[in-house]
Amino acid sequence: MKALPALILLLASLAGHAETPPQIGKIYVTEAAAQQAGFAPSAKRGEAFFRQRFAHNDKMPACTSCHTDSPLNAGQHAVTGKAIRPLAVAANGERFSDPAKVEKWFGRNCKEVVGRTCTPGEKADFVTYLSEVR
Amino acid sequence: MKRIALSLLLGVALPALADRLPLPANTPASYTAECGSCHLAYPPALLAAGDWQRLMAGLNDHFGTDAAVDGKKGAEIKSFLERHAGNAAKLGNAGNPPRISTTARFVSKHDEVPAKLWRDPRVKSAANCEACHRGAANGNFSEHDLALPALKR
Numbered sequence: 279m280k281a282l283p284a285l286i287l288l289l290a291s292l293a294g295h296a297e298t299p300p301q302i303g304k305i306y307v308t309e310a311a312a313q314q315a316g317f318a319p320s321a322k323r324g325e326a327f328f329r330q331r332f333a334h335n336d337k338m339p340a341c342t343s344c345h346t347d348s349p350l351n352a353g354q355h356a357v358t359g360k361a362i363r364p365l366a367v368a369a370n371g372e373r374f375s376d377p378a379k380v381e382k383w384f385g386r387n388c389k390e391v392v393g394r395t396c397t398p399g400e401k402a403d404f405v406t407y408l409s410e411v412r
Numbered sequence: 413m414k415r416i417a418l419s420l421l422l423g424v425a426l427p428a429l430a431d432r433l434p435l436p437a438n439t440p441a442s443y444t445a446e447c448g449s450c451h452l453a454y455p456p457a458l459l460a461a462g463d464w465q466r467l468m469a470g471l472n473d474h475f476g477t478d479a480a481v482d483g484k485k486g487a488e489i490k491s492f493l494e495r496h497a498g499n500a501a502k503l504g505n506a507g508n509p510p511r512i513s514t515t516a517r518f519v520s521k522h523d524e525v526p527a528k529l530w531r532d533p534r535v536k537s538a539a540n541c542e543a544c545h546r547g548a549a550n551g552n553f554s555e556h557d558l559a560l561p562a563l564k565r
Contacts, residue, residue, distance in 0.1 A: 337476075357475075358451040359536030359543060389478060 299367050299374035299409040306405060309398035317399055324407025327400055334393030341365075341391065349408055366411045374405055433457060434551030436496050442485040443492055450479070451539045452548055454512060456493045460500035463510035464493035470509055513538035532563060 303319060310317040328349065331339045338344060338356045345353040345362065350369045353362035364370040374380055384404075388396040396404075433455035435444075444453045456464070468490045472480045481489060504516025512518055518538075525544075529535060534543055541548040544559050 354536070355450055357477075357537060357539070359534070359540030360451050361542070386478065 296375055297377060299405060302374045302377055302380055303402055303405040303409060305377065306398045306402035310402050313398065317402070319399075319402040319406040321403070321407040321410045324403035324405070325411070327404055328407060332392050335391055338391050341387075343391070349411055365408055367409045368412050374409065380405070431554040432551055433553055436492075438492075440488050440492055442481070443489050446479075446481045446485060446489060450477070452541045454541075455551065456496035457498035458503070458512045458518070459493075459498060459506055459510055459515070460503055461494045461497035462500065463506045464490070464497055466508065467510050468493070475509070529560070529563060534563060 307317065307319050310319075328341045328345075329347075330341075333339070343356045345351075345365045349366040350364055352364055354360070355362060363372075365373060367373050384396055384401055388394065435453060435455060439453070447453050459467070467474075468486065471486070472478050480486075502517060504519075505514070506512065507514040513522075522538075529544075530538065532543075536543070541553070544563065545553050545557070546559050547554075547557060
């Protein structure tokens, strides 16, 4: 009987792949620590990355090009104009809950805005910042 | 007499029908997730099958963006778009790469929209249907239900 809650939790996680932002952050922290011993994620570095302008794409030089200067705000796609829901977990509870979706958008947006794939450390910092920002 | 009444009725009803373009009931989730994240999940009837094929073949450079979709999802989206594509003769040439906003149908439907409005930062692009057609996500493209007055202010 004691095993029942654990079993339910296991089944639920298998069914939906739903995870929490800290769980997703941890995946990247583990990856980063494998490359760099003692890696600790930093919301401050994550914020700096969010605001950094990259000399790669004129139409969207930074995360802020679409997500605005505050990740708590709704954004707008810099090219198509489509509305984008806030990136910060505090303003949009659906963020960083699906590992495959998070990885897909890091893949697309890092390539398009940064001009390369992002490192596990950058991803860990980014998730940490957006999970904590209020 | 009955036939005249029917054709009159159709004449009234058809233009209204053309403004209702809801996504088909069997729209795969991959279409709304992959295509509807950066722009409206456009009604497939707005491009002809051949244009959708050309578009899907060039997703790695999709108007300057890498919008590549993995094999299984890509095939699902492509077959959905082909199945529900519009009539090429009625739509007109979409250009290459194909754009909905290049088709004669789109151009004639929007010929009264002032150039200034297209450049408005709230509109940004002809890709942004919802800037004016507030109900576009639900398939409502009626010209009687536009946000133009608010945008003109």
